[in-house]
Amino acid sequence: MRILITGGAGFIGSQLALFLQDKNEILIIDKMRGKESFENGNLQCLGHFKNLLEFKGELFIGDILDEKTLRIMREFKPEVIFHQAAISDTTANNQNQILNVNLNSFKDLIKLSIELNAKLIYASSASVYGDAKSPQSVGFGEKPKNVYAFSKLMMENLATKFYDKAHLVGLRYFNVYGKGEFFKGKTSSMILQFAHQILSAKAPRLFEGSDKIYRDFVYIKDVINANLAALNAKSGVYNVGSGVARTFKEVADILQKELGTNYSYEIIPNPYKNAYQYHTQAKLEQNFAYTPQFSLEEGIKDYLSEIKRLFEEESKAHV
Ligand SMILES: NC(=O)c1ccc[n+]([C@@H]2O[C@H](COP(=O)([O-])OP(=O)(O)OC[C@H]3O[C@@H](n4cnc5c(N)ncnc54)[C@H](O)[C@@H]3O)[C@@H](O)[C@H]2O)c1
Numbered sequence: 001m002r003i004l005i006t007g008g009a010g011f012i013g014s015q016l017a018l019f020l021q022d023k024n025e026i027l028i029i030d031k032m033r034g035k036e037s038f039e040n041g042n043l044q045c046l047g048h049f050k051n052l053l054e055f056k057g058e059l060f061i062g063d064i065l066d067e068k069t070l071r072i073m074r075e076f077k078p079e080v081i082f083h084q085a086a087i088s089d090t091t092a093n094n095q096n097q098i099l100n101v102n103l104n105s106f107k108d109l110i111k112l113s114i115e116l117n118a119k120l121i122y123a124s125s126a127s128v129y130g131d132a133k134s135p136q137s138v139g140f141g142e143k144p145k146n147v148y149a150f151s152k153l154m155m156e157n158l159a160t161k162f163y164d165k166a167h168l169v170g171l172r173y174f175n176v177y178g179k180g181e182f183f184k185g186k187t188s189s190m191i192l193q194f195a196h197q198i199l200s201a202k203a204p205r206l207f208e209g210s211d212k213i214y215r216d217f218v219y220i221k222d223v224i225n226a227n228l229a230a231l232n233a234k235s236g237v238y239n240v241g242s243g244v245a246r247t248f249k250e251v252a253d254i255l256q257k258e259l260g261t262n263y264s265y266e267i268i269p270n271p272y273k274n275a276y277q278y279h280t281q282a283k284l285e286q287n288f289a290y291t292p293q294f295s296l297e298e299g300i301k302d303y304l305s306e307i308k309r310l311f312e313e314e315s316k317a318h319v
Contacts (some may be wrong), residue, residue: 003088004029004078006064006109006120007085008055009047011181012123012173012223016082017055019224026057027068030085030208033183038092038308041186046088048183050314056235064105073114082227083109083122089187090127090148091272102151103158110162119167121230124237126174126216126280128153133196134214134245135283138172138237145275156237169230171223174241174282177299178220182314191217191300192307194252195259199311203263205257209269210248214279217239217251222292241282242292243297254300 001024007013008028017026037043042273050145052059058076062069064085067210073081106122113120113300127149132141144150152172177189186193194204218241226240249265256262270276284290294302 001025001079003027004073004076004081006030006081006083007083008046009049009059010084010088011184012052012176012220013082013084013221014051014055015180016084016224016227017052017057017177020097021055021057027073027078028052028055028057028059029062029064030059030074031206032061032065038089038094039095040089040091042089043185044087044279046116046184046187050228051180051183064109065101067153070108070112074116077116078118080231081109081113081118081120083120086123087148088184090146090186093147095147098147099151099154100301102148104152106155106158110159110166110168111255114162117166119169119231121169121171121227122155124156124170125149125152126172126239126241126301127277128156128172128281128302129280130277134279134281135243136239136281137283138239138285140308145277159237164166164265166235168235169233170237171226171230172237173223173280174216174218174239174280176218176220176223178224178303180220182310189253190248191255191303195307196253196315198255198259198263198313199228199308200262203265203266204252205268206252208267209270212278213248213276214245214280215248216243216245217296217299218242218292219302220293221302222294225293226290228281229288233288238285238288238290240290241280241284242295243282243284244295245279245281251296254297258300258304
């Protein structure tokens with residue numbers, strides 16, 4: 001198949017590209033990182049060339065908001081579009097910019113998928129649930145707590161208007177972790193961040209109350225399988241989690257066990273406490289042929305050699 005992956009130099013997009021490249025023709029579109037940061041100090045664009053060192057397909061550097069990028073995408077004539085490009089930082093708060101990048105670009109992609117009769121599988125997020133009661137189900141109690149989450153909910157709403165014209169599947173990823181996330185820096189998963197604190201012989205830093213803050217952590221290999229399942233799903237929106245909620249404290253405990261340490265924890269105030277989700281857990285729906293294969297323990301075990309490699313080879317030279 002001819003597959004277009006937007007945001008393909010980022011975490012999830014790059015892993016999808018590497019997984020699919022042997023049997024498919026792939027075009028990646030990504031803006032790539034520059035020097036611009038948000039007010040919170042995080043980089044605006046996180047795409048990194050090192051995520052694509054083993055990529056053999058075509059890479060085009062462009063902004064999904066630009067006409068020229070749209071033209072390149074159209075000329076490629078994709079049969080499938082995996083849309084991962086976004087401002088993925090849940091703590092950024094520039095409403096104009098986040099909605100412009102995440103939402104406005106999406107309408108162009110929907111039009112393109114209709115024009116080319118291409119399936120469009122796009123990344124949404126469990127952040128849309130806010131504090132909705134767990135386990136969380138599509139259509140029940142969504143209430144975004146930040147502009148990022150709002151942008152994803154608006155994308156989903158927009159997609160519903162075109163279900164009769166195109167194959168449009170939104171995937172609400174929960175907390176994804178695994179290979180490819182290192183260059184997200186402070187926005188990478190706490191699995192990677194705690195592990196690197198431990199490997200630096202430092203006590204893991206937990207937000208206060210971390211034994212009561214629950215997340216559904218989902219491994220990257222399961223997320224790839226969910227994207228493949230979406231190719232044969234009905235147009236709609238589906239949860240992509242593990243189906244199980246675990247606390248941040250449990251994450252740190254599992255890592256300490258795997259790494260053979262027994263540090264006590266440093267407890268720090270939670271600077272995001274007003275816009276934070278305290279309990280996410282995916283309800284896995286019968287109408288979506290996706291079954292997660294990795295528990296948190298299994299995902300961490302599978303990831304551990306890469307975590308160690310990153311610590312040795314990258315964390316000191318992180319650019
Ligand atoms: N990682 C998670 O836990 C998680 C959870 C929920 C949803 N998501 C969503 O999944 C998708 C992929 O997330 P990720 O973790 O790989 O994030 P990421 O930031 O690593 O990847 C996003 C990519 O999009 C690129 N990009 C940003 N703006 C662009 C623009 N205007 N034009 C072209 N490219 C642009 C970035 O350079 C980056 O490579 C995003 O849509 C994100 O919102 C991720």
